[in-house]
Amino acid sequence: xxxxxxxxxxxxxxxxxxxxxxxxxxxxxxxxxxxxxxxxxxxxxxxxxxxxxxxxxxxxxxxxxxxxxxxxxxxxxxxxxxxxxxxxxxxxxxxxxxxxxxxxxxxxxxxxxxxxxxxxxxxxxxxxxxxxxxxxxxxxxxxxxxxxxxxxxxxxxxxxxxxxxxxxxxxxxxxxxxxxxxxxxxxxxxxxxxxxxxxxxxxxxxxxxxxxxxxxxxxxxxxxxxxxxxxxxxxxxxxxxxxxxxxxxxxxxxxxxxxxxxxxxxxxxxxxxxxxxxxxxxxxxxxxxxxxxxxxxxxxxxxxxxxxxxxxxxxxxxxxxxxxxxxxxxxxxxxxxxxxxxxxxxxxxxxxxxxxxxxxxxxxxxxxxxxxxxxxxxxxxxxxxxxxxxxxxxxxxxxxxxxxxxxxxxxxxxxxxxxxxxxxxxxxxxxxxxxxxxxxxxxxxxxxxxxxxxxxxxxxxxxxxxxxxxxxxxxxxxxxxxxxxxxxxxxxxxxxxxxxxxxxxxxxxxxxxxxxxxxxxxxxxxxxxxxxxxxxxxxxxxxxxxxxxxxxxxxxxxxxxxxxxxxxxxxxxxxxxxxxxxxxxxxxxxxxxxxxxxxxxxxxxxxxxxxxxxxxxxxxxxxxxxxxxxxxxxxxxxxxxxxxxxxxxxxxxxxxxx
Numbered sequence: 033x034x035x036x037x038x039x040x041x042x043x044x045x046x047x048x049x050x051x052x053x054x055x056x057x058x059x060x061x062x063x064x065x066x067x068x069x070x071x072x073x074x075x076x077x078x079x080x081x082x083x084x085x086x087x088x089x090x091x092x093x094x095x096x097x098x099x100x101x102x103x104x105x106x107x108x109x110x111x112x113x114x115x116x117x118x119x120x121x122x123x124x125x126x127x128x129x130x131x132x133x134x135x136x137x138x139x140x141x142x143x144x145x146x147x148x149x150x151x152x153x154x155x156x157x158x159x160x161x162x163x164x165x166x167x168x169x170x171x172x173x174x175x176x177x178x179x180x181x182x183x184x185x186x187x188x189x190x191x192x193x194x195x196x197x198x199x200x201x202x203x204x205x206x207x208x209x210x211x212x213x214x215x216x217x218x219x220x221x222x223x224x225x226x227x228x229x230x231x232x233x234x235x236x237x238x239x240x241x242x243x244x245x246x247x248x249x250x251x252x253x254x255x256x257x258x259x260x261x262x263x264x265x266x267x268x269x270x271x272x273x274x275x276x277x278x279x280x281x282x283x284x285x286x287x288x289x290x291x292x293x294x295x296x297x298x299x300x301x302x303x304x305x306x307x308x309x310x311x312x313x314x315x316x317x318x319x320x321x322x323x324x325x326x327x328x329x330x331x332x333x334x335x336x337x338x339x340x341x342x343x344x345x346x347x348x349x350x351x352x353x354x355x356x357x358x359x360x361x362x363x364x365x366x367x368x369x370x371x372x373x374x375x376x377x378x379x380x381x382x383x384x385x386x387x388x389x390x391x392x393x394x395x396x397x398x399x400x401x402x403x404x405x406x407x408x409x410x411x412x413x414x415x416x417x418x419x420x421x422x423x424x425x426x427x428x429x430x431x432x433x434x435x436x437x438x439x440x441x442x443x444x445x446x447x448x449x450x451x452x453x454x455x456x457x458x459x460x461x462x463x464x465x466x467x468x469x470x471x472x473x474x475x476x477x478x479x480x481x482x483x484x485x486x487x488x489x490x491x492x493x494x495x496x497x498x499x500x501x502x503x504x505x506x507x508x509x510x511x512x513x514x515x516x517x518x519x520x521x522x523x524x525x526x527x528x529x530x531x532x533x534x535x536x537x538x539x540x541x542x543x544x545x546x547x548x549x550x551x552x553x554x555x556x557x558x559x560x561x562x563x564x565x566x567x568x569x570x571x572x573x574x575x576x577x578x579x580x581x582x583x584x585x586x587x588x589x590x591x592x593x594x595x596x597x598x599x600x601x602x603x604x605x606x607x608x609x610x611x612x613x614x615x616x617x618x619x620x621x622x623x624x625x626x627x628x629x630x631x632x633x634x635x636x637x638x639x640x641x642x643x644x645x646x647x648x649x650x651x652x653x654x655x656x657x658x659x660x661x662x663x664x665x666x667x668x669x670x671x672x673x674x675x676x677x678x679x680x681x682x683x684x685x686x687x688x689x690x
Contacts, residue, residue, distance in 0.1 A: 033430055033464055033475055034443045034569060034581070035535030035552055116155060120162050127155055132444060152180070156187025165192035173197040173347035177255075178339075178359075181346040197350070215270040219277045219292065221301040222265045226424075226470045226543065228376035231264045231304070232313050234368070238263075238283060241364045242338065249338035249358045251330065252365065254281040256343045258544050259365045260290070264315070266301055267543065273430050274545050275468060280323040280348070282330065288315045291323040327351055340366055342550070362550050362558065369541075370551050371563040376542050377587060380565060381603050383424070383472030384585065388605040388637045389644065390419040390467070391476060395606070396652045398455070402482050407455045409434040409447035412463070420467040429466035429473050429546040436461050440479070440579030443534055443571065457483035460578040460612075466546050475546045475567055477583030480609040492572045493580050493612035498524035499570035500582045501622045503536070507591045507599045512560055514553035521553075521570040524617075530572060537567040540585055562598060564588045582608065605633045607656040615664035623660050630657035 115128040115136075125145040128136055136146045147154065159169060169188060173181070185195050204211075224230070242249050254260050257276035261267055268277025280291040290305065294317045297305070305315035318326060328351040331337065337352050340363035349357075372380065394416045401407045407415075413432035420428065435445045437459035447453070455461055459481070466475035479493060499521040506520055514537065519526075521536045539551030550558045551566050560566075569583030584604035591599040607630060615623065634657050641650040 033433065033466070033477075033538075033546065033567075033583070034571070035538035035547065035554060035567070116150065118155065118159065118162075123162050125158060127151075135442065135445070152183045152187055156184065159188065159193065160191055163193055168194045168196040170196050170198045170202075172201045173350060174201075174345045176346050178341040178344055178346050178349045179361075182341075197346070215268070215278060215293075216296065217269040218298050219266055219268040219296045219301055220298045221304050222267055222470065222543070226379060227265045228373045228379070228542070232308070234263050234265075234365075235283065235288065235313065237368060238364050239285060242285065245338070245358075247336055247338075247358050249336040251282055251284040251335060251337045252363060253327065253337050253339040253344060253348065254283070254363060254365055255345055255348065256340075256363070256366060258369065258541065258548065259343075259363060260292075262369045262541075262544060263365055264290070264305065268296070273428060273468070275426065275543055276545070278320055280320070282323075282327060284330075286312050288313070289318055289326060290315050291318050291320045291326070293320055324348060324351055331356055339363060342556070361556070366550060367558065369544075370539060370548070370558065371561055372542065372565060372587075373563065377563065379471035379542060380473075380540075380585075380587070383467075383469040384474055384603045384605055385636055385640050386423060386425075386469065387420065387467050387474040387476065388633070389640055389646070389649070390416065390422065391465070391478070391606045392637070392641070392649050392653060393419050393646065394463070395478070395480070396649055398461070398480070399482065399652075402455045402461075403457055405454060405456075408452040409436055409439065409455065410449050410452035412455060412461075413447060413465070416463065416465050420465075424470040426468040426470065426543070429468045429475060433462065433464035433477075435463075435579065437578060438576050441573045441575050441577060443573060443579065443581070457481075460485070460489060460580065462579050462581055464581060464583065468543060470543055473541050473543055473546050473548075474604075475540060475583065475585060476604045476606060477569060477581045478606060478609065479580045479582060479612070481612055485612055488574075489578060489580075490612055490614050491617065492530075492574070492578075493582075493609070494614040494617045495524040495528070495530070496570050496572050496580050496582050497608060497613060498618065498622060500568055500584065501625050503568050503570075504584065504586055504600050504602050505621075505625050507593065507597050508560075510559075510561070510596055510598055512598070514551075514557050514560055514566070515555050517560075518553035521568065525570070525572060532571045532573060534571065537569055540565045540567060560588050560598060562588050562590055565603075568600070568602075602629060602632075605637045607633060607653070610656060613660075615660060617666050618660075618664070620662060620665040623662055623665050627659040630659065633657050 115126055115132065117124065117126050123145065124143055125147050126136060126140060127147040127150050129150045133146070133148050140146060147158065163169065169184075171181070171184070176184075181195075188195055238252060242252065254263070257271070257274075257279060260279040260281045261276045263281065263283075266277070267275040269275060270277045277292065277296070282289040282291075294302070297317070302317075305317065308314045324347060327337075327348055331352045336356055336358050338358040338360070339349070340361060341349075341359050342361050343363070343366070397415065398407065398412070413434035416434075417428050417432055431446045433445060434447055435442065436453045436455050439445045439447075439453055440460060440462035460479060461481070462477065462479045464475075464477040466473065479496075481489065485493070502523060503517065503521040506517055508517055518536045522531060525531055536553040539548035540546055541548040550556070551560075551564045553566070565585055565587050567583055567585050569581055571579065571581035573579040584602045586600035586602045586604075588598055589601045591597040608626075618626075634653065638650060638653060641653060
């Protein structure tokens with residue numbers, strides 16, 4: 033999936049389901065804004081407003097889903113991903129990125145203003161226009177990370193508006209009996225066969241980092257749900273598509289406090305956590321809601337608390353005196369989790385082999401059914417999810433993206449049973465899907481055409497593929513930041529004046545989140561290191577016509593060079609659509625890379641298809657991984673091609689219309 037937000041921390045899941053309800057209540061207490069068919073102005077009855085006489089001028093609600101979980105439960109009026117909503121006395125606005133603009137236009141009613149950006153600076157400017165000088169800007173400090181809070185503070189600095197934390201969440205006051213019940217599913221231990229090391233070994237490694245740090249911190253505070261799940265080899269089901277659970281952890285030199293609903297722990301999980309009691313490897317289980325009070329008491333001593341500012345809530349941060357803080361962008365647990373050890377690497381490789389089998393079954397099924405007119409976007413998404421229900425599978429890793437024709441131009445479009453286009457041999461089709469397996473998380477995108485693609489479509493696809501190849505085969509120095517090499521994925525498109533609007537890649541977990549930070553190619557990602565997994569996913573989107581994305585997951589490995597350098601090993605193992613590849617655009621090196629990649633697919637996936645007695649799928653694999661002829665490679669004087677001409681014509685037409 034195109035890179036979006038970062039991992040989960042225990043703040044905002046409720047907000048994903050509740051922005052709608054707060055707006056409903058606010059509007060029911062105020063004069064109507066004008067004609068409106070939608071329900072967000074009438075959903076809740078009028079009642080005493082929760083702002084009382086405090087003079088708070090507005091409330092700012094972040095709906096990004098636990099520091100950016102894009103697949104958390106959405107609000108009733110908005111079912112997109114990462115977004116920010118602002119509600120004042122007479123206005124309400126939603127900020128979201130280009131992946132969700134069309135979706136927002138379809139789903140939001142007339143009470144909302146859609147702002148086509150996610151920049152905090154833009155939100156701040158809107159606030160300065162909408163809220164008078166002297167007003168308070170109210171935020172729930174447990175819905176914002178330290179960094180995000182500070183960004184809003186900077187945006188409003190010197191404006192005469194006050195950024196004010198509120199102790200009681202306003203949505204909690206107005207939600208009433210419509211609030212969903214709290215998570216109640218079991219929290220369980222991963223079998224040892226699916227873990228890279230024991231949780232005791234992981235704790236020992238973090239404590240060693242504490243001892244070696246020049247500041248000698250006495251504790252590490254964990255807010256990220258992935259951090260706690262990874263550290264203790266525990267999994268849950270509190271966030272859709274993400275096997276995590278609500279929790280905080282305070283790890284000190286001599287003790288471990290896990291704040292969680294103890295009643296939800298399986299017997300095996302509880303036994304594992306308590307096996308070292310009493311002693312430094314004894315996990316003290318405490319109520320989730322007591323984390324802030326416990327941290328406040330701990331911070332009264334002679335201590336130094338190490339935390340990551342990207343994911344620690346401002347509500348916890350605020351109870352620790354400044355002189356007792358050790359702040360980094362990411363906690364040592366987040367960084368340790370990002371670098372997979374040898375066993376974790378093998379687990380992820382194995383998951384991708386099984387996942388390739390499911391995707392190949394799907395592609396073969398589409399080849400048969402689409403010409404008969406029997407597949408639409410929604411039934412296609414359901415079918416690939418069903419095919420993944422095999423050994424070690426625990427469901428999809430995100431809501432499947434199944435987009436035909438013009439819908440594929442929406443980078444994060446997902447179909448519903450009520451609005452789903454029929455797949456056609458005359459249109460391009462984009463499938464971006466993934467699975468959660470006990471041994472790994474997968475994410476793969478393939479774009480295809482079963483008929484005769486236009487020259488424009490074929491060149492666009494080939495240039496996206498060229499970008500994928502160029503980055504995948506790149507050799508680069510250790511500790512290179514992803515943003516430094518990201519342009520290699522765009523170069524083939526840039527050569528004809530084109531681009532794409534999303535990031536080029538994101539980290540991926542071992543049966544954790546499909547978007548796992550801090551790995552990737554964005555400006556706030558950490559430098560690439562051997563053992564990190566990232567997606568590589570360039571694309572091209574032509575509004576109202578078609579969309580293309582080619583996504584693989586790759587492992588950062590040591591390159592075969594005389595001095596230590598790095599490169600990528602692609603672990604996604606599904607061939608590309610031969611019908612869309614224009615070999616005349618590819619260089620000799622790119623064709624050789626493709627042929628070597630296809631040999632790898634045959635060697636790794638072929639035996640698994642045969643083991644499962646999928647003979648028709650095996651024959652399909654053999655046909656679609658035939659080596660490409662080297663004589664078809666492009667010459668150094670290749671023309672700019674159809675895309676360049678199309679871009680020029682678009683510019684000329686725009687000029688004539690102006």
